[in-house]
Amino acid sequence: MPRADFLFSLVLIAVGIAAAAEAWRMPRFENLGVHPMTAPGLTPGLLGLVVAGLGLALLLGAVRAGGWQRSAPATAGQAAERRSTLGRVALALLLTLGYAAGLVGHMPFWLATAIFVFLFVALFEWPLHEGWRRRLRGLAIAAVLAVATGLAVTYLFEEIFLVQLP
């Protein structure tokens, strides 16, 4: 955690200073007789400075905890677990971002949803099933769930709750 704190503190300091600098550049409407202390940049400027200050406090704590050094190399077991965890997160990210940013809005909503749900269930459950028979059953369940979700969500939102879908 000290390593992550160290790196994030640098990001915070940069974000805080950038926000304060940007706030300084905002108009002060002096030509309209507006008091400079009520200018639009006042609050973001102060908040930027506070965020940078908190980033600095985090940085000092992280440096004291040795966060500027690289962490000790992981054992084989830890590395394998980390790879598995990262793999799951990466797959979840790929599927969710692909759905929300790629599929939705480019095809009928029910179809986009059905494709996403099918891929999500099928890909995540694939390693859990052993043997082709179980895997085929898993794929069939994924397909049924996918179509049911696509149709049910579309009907529920559009017809019952009168909500417009993307």
Added chain:
Amino acid sequence: MQALTYFLDGLLSIGSDPIALFAVVWATLLGMAVGMMPGLTATLGVALLTTLTFRMAAGDAILILICMYVGAIYGGSRSAILLNIPGTPANAASALDGFPLARSGRAGEALVLTTVGSTLGTLFGLIALALVAPLLAEFALSFGSFEFFWLAVFGVIISGHLTAIDNPIKGWIAGFLGLLLATVGQEGIHAYQRFSYGWTDLAGGIGLLPALVGAFGFAEILSVMKAQRYQAVRDMGSAALPKLREIWGYRRTVLRSGFLGTLMGLIPGVGEDMGAWSSYAAARRASKEKALYGKGSREGLLAAETGNNAAVPGALIPVLVLAVPGSAPAAVLLAALLIHGIRPGPLIMIESPAFVYEVAGMLLFAAAGILVLGLLLTRPLLAVLAVPRERLMPIVFVLCTVGAFAIASRVFDIWVMLAMGLFGFALREMKYPMAPLVLGIVLGDILDKSLRRGMTLTDGDFAPFLTRPISMILALACLATILFSFGAVRRAFAAGLARIRWPGRGRAGTRP
């Protein structure tokens, strides 16, 4: 007397309407299911239902959201007991004693105890809401820009401090990042578009609901998919009805937890988690069975569950009378109130005095809902825990996407949801609390307008922010909270107190 009339009118209007009663049943049940499923929180449940109910009449929509809120905070205890995974963060304390009870074959008893505790906590809180909210509203009528500025700062600081006790700096970072995010878009005094760079969608600002759905929905989906799979306890044991004599034996614990839970709810941005933890810690300190805590103490479980549900009405008090949320789900409820044209704030007791008591009535129905449904459906609801995350999470993400889009029909809001989800996930991984971030986003507008309006009133002089009595108290409270987060200050303060109590010993150099 007028208050009682409003309250009874509220009860009658719900009780005599079959559709409203049906809404109580389904929304409470849905809330319990949402709370039970690790990864689905009360905040997400209330946010998604807000998007579904925004075309309904205000009273119906708020009733549904309150039932969802109460149901989810209660429902989370089930996964805490049966899986050792709190369904919502508010149920973390319940896992300490609930899971050992379940492992020893007394899951049924534990579930009944939590049902009674949650019901009593909600009842205690709603009574406090009906009594305290009008008084607080009257007091808040004297608040001006100066006081609201410090209230916003105090909210972020106390929320950051209490939700990140190990390292309050992380809580404050989350809170101030939320405040900074809230400054994006067109500001309310000169209509200048801050940090928008000509992007029309961004000029509209970051919507609270898409941001919440991202931070509590998408981020949680990633966290759940990252974690290992879980196994539920299947042996329920006996006890499907509460033992009233036992509950009576714990009456002091219930009252203390109800009080502490409500108090934690009242404090901006702190909410149910601290309601449970503070009640649990106080019950342990006062208990005759301290040794049992952490190993299956029924008293500890009752305290935690009473405390977190008492925090729900507690968190609604500042929402109604100050427009400042007491917790993350309450922040969504605040947004829902605004969507439905209800103006929370100090004027609520003047503009719509019946509404506060109607909310108390809705809470009473929600409490009755969790008691009846919780006791009747103890075993059937276990089926919810059997749903594999691989099948549940994609459906939740679909709802997050629709929920983010639904309110304003803007694709931009889906992008906000995704961005806030990724940001929230990264913050969670680095152990930053989410509640101060949400509170910051909600309070950002109040802080900005109050600071600049105050400066306008004083022609640029900051002194009144520090010299007006309530402002001074709030400013000192901020300072004290920051100073007391340093161990050295706490130790020096304790030493100073000890010297005042035992002056002779202090001079003689002996420790009291």
